[in-house]
Amino acid sequence: MSAGRKILAGLLAWTGVVTAAHLTLNFDWSAAWNDRLPAAKRKLNVAYIPVTCHLACPVTDFISRYSLDGALFIPRMFQGFPEIKEALISDRMQVGFMVAPMAIALVAQGVPIKIVYLGHRYGSAVVVRKDGPIRSVRDLAGKTIAIPSRFSDERLIVFKALKQNGMTGADVHLIEMAPPDVAGALAAGAIDAFSMGEPYPSQAELGGFGRVLFHAREYWPDYMSCVVVVRQDVIDRRPQAVQILVDGIARSGLWLDEGRPHREHAADFVARYYFRQKPEVLRHALTEPLDRVIYTKLSPRKPDFDMVRDLMIETAVLDRRIAFEEYVDPRFAEGATTQTAWKYEPGSGKAE
Amino acid sequence: MTSRGRLEAILLPAAAVAVLIALWHMAVRWTGTNVFPSPGAVARGFAELARKGLLLRYSRDSLLRVAAGYGAALAVGIPAGVFLGWRPAAARAANPVIQLLRPISPLAWIPVAIVLFGVSNVAAVFLIFLASLFPILVSAMNGVRGVPAMYRDAGRNFGLSERALLSRVVFPAALPEILTGLRLALGIAWIVVVAAEMIAVDSGLGYLVIDSRNAGKRYDLVVAAMLSIGAVGLVLNLIVQRVSRLRAVRWGFREETP
Numbered sequence: 001m002s003a004g005r006k007i008l009a010g011l012l013a014w015t016g017v018v019t020a021a022h023l024t025l026n027f028d029w030s031a032a033w034n035d036r037l038p039a040a041k042r043k044l045n046v047a048y049i050p051v052t053c054h055l056a057c058p059v060t061d062f063i064s065r066y067s068l069d070g071a072l073f074i075p076r077m078f079q080g081f082p083e084i085k086e087a088l089i090s091d092r093m094q095v096g097f098m099v100a101p102m103a104i105a106l107v108a109q110g111v112p113i114k115i116v117y118l119g120h121r122y123g124s125a126v127v128v129r130k131d132g133p134i135r136s137v138r139d140l141a142g143k144t145i146a147i148p149s150r151f152s153d154e155r156l157i158v159f160k161a162l163k164q165n166g167m168t169g170a171d172v173h174l175i176e177m178a179p180p181d182v183a184g185a186l187a188a189g190a191i192d193a194f195s196m197g198e199p200y201p202s203q204a205e206l207g208g209f210g211r212v213l214f215h216a217r218e219y220w221p222d223y224m225s226c227v228v229v230v231r232q233d234v235i236d237r238r239p240q241a242v243q244i245l246v247d248g249i250a251r252s253g254l255w256l257d258e259g260r261p262h263r264e265h266a267a268d269f270v271a272r273y274y275f276r277q278k279p280e281v282l283r284h285a286l287t288e289p290l291d292r293v294i295y296t297k298l299s300p301r302k303p304d305f306d307m308v309r310d311l312m313i314e315t316a317v318l319d320r321r322i323a324f325e326e327y328v329d330p331r332f333a334e335g336a337t338t339q340t341a342w343k344y345e346p347g348s349g350k351a352e
Numbered sequence: 353m354t355s356r357g358r359l360e361a362i363l364l365p366a367a368a369v370a371v372l373i374a375l376w377h378m379a380v381r382w383t384g385t386n387v388f389p390s391p392g393a394v395a396r397g398f399a400e401l402a403r404k405g406l407l408l409r410y411s412r413d414s415l416l417r418v419a420a421g422y423g424a425a426l427a428v429g430i431p432a433g434v435f436l437g438w439r440p441a442a443a444r445a446a447n448p449v450i451q452l453l454r455p456i457s458p459l460a461w462i463p464v465a466i467v468l469f470g471v472s473n474v475a476a477v478f479l480i481f482l483a484s485l486f487p488i489l490v491s492a493m494n495g496v497r498g499v500p501a502m503y504r505d506a507g508r509n510f511g512l513s514e515r516a517l518l519s520r521v522v523f524p525a526a527l528p529e530i531l532t533g534l535r536l537a538l539g540i541a542w543i544v545v546v547a548a549e550m551i552a553v554d555s556g557l558g559y560l561v562i563d564s565r566n567a568g569k570r571y572d573l574v575v576a577a578m579l580s581i582g583a584v585g586l587v588l589n590l591i592v593q594r595v596s597r598l599r600a601v602r603w604g605f606r607e608e609t610p
Binding site for chain 2: 085090149151176185188191
């Protein structure tokens with residue numbers, strides 16, 4: 001064999017090895033298969049990040065795999081909200097869990113999406129260093145607080161708390177951070193506090209370096225954080241698929257609220273197979289106490305959203321009084337009210 | 353340069369830019385994307401940023417950070433590099449460590465920078481310092497090491513003290529190579545400022561990219577911020593090119609001198 005041929009053969013072999021490795025290690029076959037199906041039969045891609053507010057997404061995926069119909073959609077985990085926003089805008093994802101104000105802001109900016117359901121209620125908290133000087137909301141003056149996004153309810157509860165204590169947003173320094181980074185940043189002393197959804201407050205508490213200054217519900221009784229948004233073209237063309245998705249998520253919520261064993265089981269499989277976190281942290285967030293977060297009563301309600309919208313305008317992240325109907329499509333949540341919890345017990349291997 | 357040559361030097365790049373902008377505009381039109389901004393939208397984004405006074409302020413803040421980090425790298429890198437180049441034994445001792453640390457991307461240092469300096473200006477400056485230190489250090493070391501032995505011997509024969517030999521013979525002889533390192537390091541420092549400003553400082557062109565990204569669907573501002581970074585980098589490079597034409601070092605760049 002000549003030198004040229006040897007080099008060519010070597011290159012071909014190398015390309016073959018890399019391609020084979022890529023296809024076995026990196027390539028998501030189920031997603032690729034899904035993309036080849038005709039549009040009407042394709043499963044929806046659902047974006048979420050590892051927070052309890054998005055927990056119903058992996059729970060539904062896990063349980064529905066045991067049902068006769070199989071998995072209802074394709075879940076995809078992200079690490080932050082800007083990435084989810086980009087995936088939704090560019091139609092890589094058709095459905096996404098995101099903070100409610102971000103959904104409202106995107107609609108106001110002309111992105112064709114609608115809110116169809118809520119993620120969960122409660123579950124966000126402002127956490128400070130355990131041994132630090134911050135003992136009350138007033139002590140937050142001049143401190144740096146991490147929030148998931150300028151468009152987040154976690155930011156709004158900081159404003160609410162400040163206002164009730166006679167302060168304003170100008171008294172603190174807010175920075176945007178990906179939720180998975182905040183506990184480490186607090187432990188390292190890079191920030192003075194964070195306002196974030198579970199399980200990050202639990203992570204800081206269990207890690208021994210964080211203390212909950214206040215829970216969101218102390219300033220906002222029916223607190224909601226994240227919502228499920230769907231692209232308008234999917235709602236228009238495939239309302240049935242959206243209904244199946246919302247039904248599945250609603251059934252998971254009912255299942256999660258049936259008691260401690262379900263919560264503990266969910267903490268275990270979601271932490272292991274989806275979030276890739278320590279199960280203890282998620283178990284703490286879901287069970288200490290059980291109503292730290294709740295997964296029922298999740299239909300979008302106008303008064304909740306009007307309040308969010310007005311707070312957004314007050315804190316200068318929205319410039320017009322956008323109407324509830326412009327960014328919420330309530331019919332899927334209404335359609336899901338007749339649903340019942342999944343019939344699934346840990347280890348039973350079947351669900352219906 | 354003849355007047356025709358001068359005209360070409362301006363017209364040709366201008367034509368290339370015009371073609372690129374036309375292609376960009378067409379690509380946005382043809383694909384019908386409603387995500388990626390057209391040149392017109394980006395121009396309006398520029399106008400919005402300029403009106404708010406952000407462009408100048410953020411450019412200044414980024415340049416100040418680069419100046420601080422780069423300045424610190426100069427202050428540490430050149431003396432250390434000259435020393436290592438002058439003392440081969442020290443260079444042999446330090447070289448493995450330098451070669452180990454050099455390929456670590458400044459991005460990989462972000463967690464360490466935050467732990468050491470918090471979410472602050474200092475952390476960003478530290479990253480720029482790290483990124484520019486190694487090119488400067490290594491070029492100074494190699495520059496001094498590469499000075500022909502004949503120069504040193506001649507200096508010694510003239511009875512120069514070691515200090516005078518370093519400052520009047522070795523350092524000037526090494527200067528062209530050191531300047532190449534400086535130019536390289538400045539380019540890298542400017543690239544790293546974007547990454548450095550992503551760690552929660554609240555000004556600068558890198559921050560502008562992140563801030564625009566977080567502002568919902570404002571990709572016009574993202575692209576405007578990107579182009580601003582490129583424009584400032586272009587100006588920096590022009591300045592450095594001018595410096596390398598100074599008389600004191602011109603002899604070192606044989607191919608570039610007329």
